Amino acid sequence: MGKRRPGAPTLEEVAAHAGVGRGTVSRVVNNAAGVKESTRRAVQRAIEELGYVPNLAARSLAGRRADAVALVLTEPDWRMFAEPFFSEIVRSLGDALADTGMQLLLTLVRSEDERQRFLEYARGGRVDGILMMSVHAGDQLPDMLAEARLPTVLLGRRSGEEYVSYVDADNVGGARNAVSYLLKQGRRTIATITGPLDMYVAQCRLRGYRDALEMAGLEGTPSLVAEGDFTEESGRRAMADLIERHPEIDGILAASDTSAAGALQALRAAGRRVPEDVAVIGFDDFSLAQRTEPRLTTVRQPVEEMGRSMIRLLLEEMEEPFVAWRHVILRTELVVRESA
Amino acid sequence: MGKRRPGAPTLEEVAAHAGVGRGTVSRVVNNAAGVKESTRRAVQRAIEELGYVPNLAARSLAGRRADAVALVLTEPDWRMFAEPFFSEIVRSLGDALADTGMQLLLTLVRSEDERQRFLEYARGGRVDGILMMSVHAGDQLPDMLAEARLPTVLLGRRSGEEYVSYVDADNVGGARNAVSYLLKQGRRTIATITGPLDMYVAQCRLRGYRDALEMAGLEGTPSLVAEGDFTEESGRRAMADLIERHPEIDGILAASDTSAAGALQALRAAGRRVPEDVAVIGFDDFSLAQRTEPRLTTVRQPVEEMGRSMIRLLLEEMEEPFVAWRHVILRTELVVRESA
DNA sequence: CTGAAAGCGCTAACAA
C-alpha cells in the first residue's frame, strides 16, 4: 500500500515557515479567536505557499470529531433508491448539514458482511453520527448502534415502541385526513394500496385509512386492501387486482405517489375516468409533480423539515450524548390538486 | 462537541489484560502472521472481554490507508440518481470492493462549497481513492484530484483526450452496431435521441449513429437528431418532436433505456406500431427489463465488468501511485429482444 | 497573544 501523499507539509513545517509556534498555526487553521491579525495573515501566507492541508486522521485522533455523518441505506432501501422521496430526503439532509461543515457519507449495507464492516467503521470513530431512513421493523442495526453509544437518528420508526431517536411524519393522521376527504366527496367504496407491511410507516397509513372509515361508521373490507411496496409497478398490479375484485371502487388511497401513479395507469387501462369515476390520493408528491400526474391530490410530507429535524436531533445527541432519546413527529398536509 | 465513546478500551489496555505486549495485540487484530496460536487466542479473549474496537483515526495516522474509497456524485449526476444504470453500477462497485475490506462512501457534491469540502476530506486522507461516474465535460474535479495526487478513476471520460484513469464502454461502436442493425432490417429513416451533449458519452453515441449512416452511404439529417438527457420524460418529448418533423421515421436509437421507454410511449400515443412501423433500440437495459418494455432491443454495457475494472484500476494506482494513467474500454453487446 | 509540551491510539521497526 503506497504511503499517502508522502511529502505533504505538516503543521510543524508551516509553523517553521511562518516563524511561529505550532499552536498558533492550529488556531489559525481552526479559525479560533485570539490571534493577532498580522500573525494570522503571516500564517495564512505560509499555508498558501506550502499548500498545507490538515491531516484529518491526526485531527480526529487528537480528540475531536470526525466531521462526518453517515446515512445508512440497508438492503430494503435499495429499491427505494430510485424513488423521488429518497433523493429529496438526501438533498434536504445535505442542505441541513451544509452549515455544520460535516461531510454526508452515504453507505450501502446490503449483506451481513457489509453491516459488520460499517459497524466497525462507525465504532472506529470515522463518523460522528448515523442517520437511517426507511427502517424495516426487524432491523437490528439501530440497536447495535445504540449499544455502541453512537448518536443515531432514524427517519421513521420500526414500531410504535421505537426508542432510538427518530423523526417521523404523522402518517396515521395524514391517511385519515385523506380518506375523510374522499368520504366527504361522496365516495363510498374506498380501497387502499399499502406499502410493504413490514414497515411501520405502511402500517400507520393503513391504520389511518381504517380509522377514517370507522369514524364514518363504515365497515372495513379486507379485500379493499392491497399490499404494494411503494413502487409504480406494485401500484399497477394492486390496482388491477382491486378493480377485478371490486368494480364498484370509487376511491383510492395509495401509500406513495409512485404507486398512485401506477394505480392511475391501471385505472385508465381499465377504462375508468379519473377522478370522475375514481378518485386517487397518494402519499408524497415528488415524482408526480415532475412527471405525468401533476394534478394528483397528495398527502405531503414536509421533506425539508424532516431533513432539518434529523440533523438537529443528531447534533443534540452529539452535544449531550446518552441522556435521552428524542422524537419528532411532523404534520402532513393534504394538497388538493384536482382540476375543476 | 462531546468526546467520542469516552471509556473505549485501547490496544494498550487489551495488551495489559491479556498479559502481552502492545505489538502482539496489534498483530492479532490485523491478522498478521507470526503469533503463537495460544497467544492469539488469549488476546482474542481479552478483546472480547473488553469489547475492544480499533480506533480508525489512530490506525490511519500511524501511516496506513484509510480503508475507504469515495464515489463522488456531482450535481449533474443527481437526476441520474433515479436511473437504474446508476444503482446497478453502485451495486457492482460494492461487490467488487467487498473483498478488499474497504468502505464505499457515496458523497454528493452539488455546490462549489461542497466540492471544496469534499476536496479537503479527500486530501485530508479520509479516503484512499476516488471514483467518479458520468463526468461532465467541463468538470474540473478530476484535475484537482489528480493534482492532489489522489488515486482517481472515472467511469466515462470528459473528452477524447482524457488523461485521468478511466473505464468506459465502446459507445461509438455500440451505437454504430445498433444503427447498422436497424439498416439491415430495412429501416431507412433513422432518428436518434441523444443524451446531454455536454457529456462525452452522449457525443460518442451520436457519433456512432452518424458513422453507421455514413458507412451505409446515407446522409445524416440534422433534424433527425433530438437532444435528450437520458430520462424518460426527455425521451417522450424528443420523440414527439421527431414524429412531428419526420412522420416517416421508422427507426430510433435512444441514448438510454429510460429515454427509449419514453420514446415508445410517445410513439404509441401517436398511433405508431412498435416495432412494425418503428423500431427502437436503447442503450443499457435495466429499467426496461424490469418494467414495461421487456422486449426492447438494447445495447448492453457490461456493468459488472465496469465496476470490477474501476476497482482494479484504483487498486493499481494505490499500489504504485503516479506512474501512469490507466484506461479500459469495454465492449458493448447488442441484445436483440424483439418478439417474432 | 503566543510557544512549548503532553498526549490522542496505533503501526512498524528493532531488539531480545
Add this chain to the structure above:
DNA sequence: TTGTTAGCGCTTTCAG
C-alpha cells in the same frame, strides 16, 4: 515468537 519504542500530525492545556 514477542516486548519495546519511536513516531504519525494534530489539538489543547499551561505557562509565559
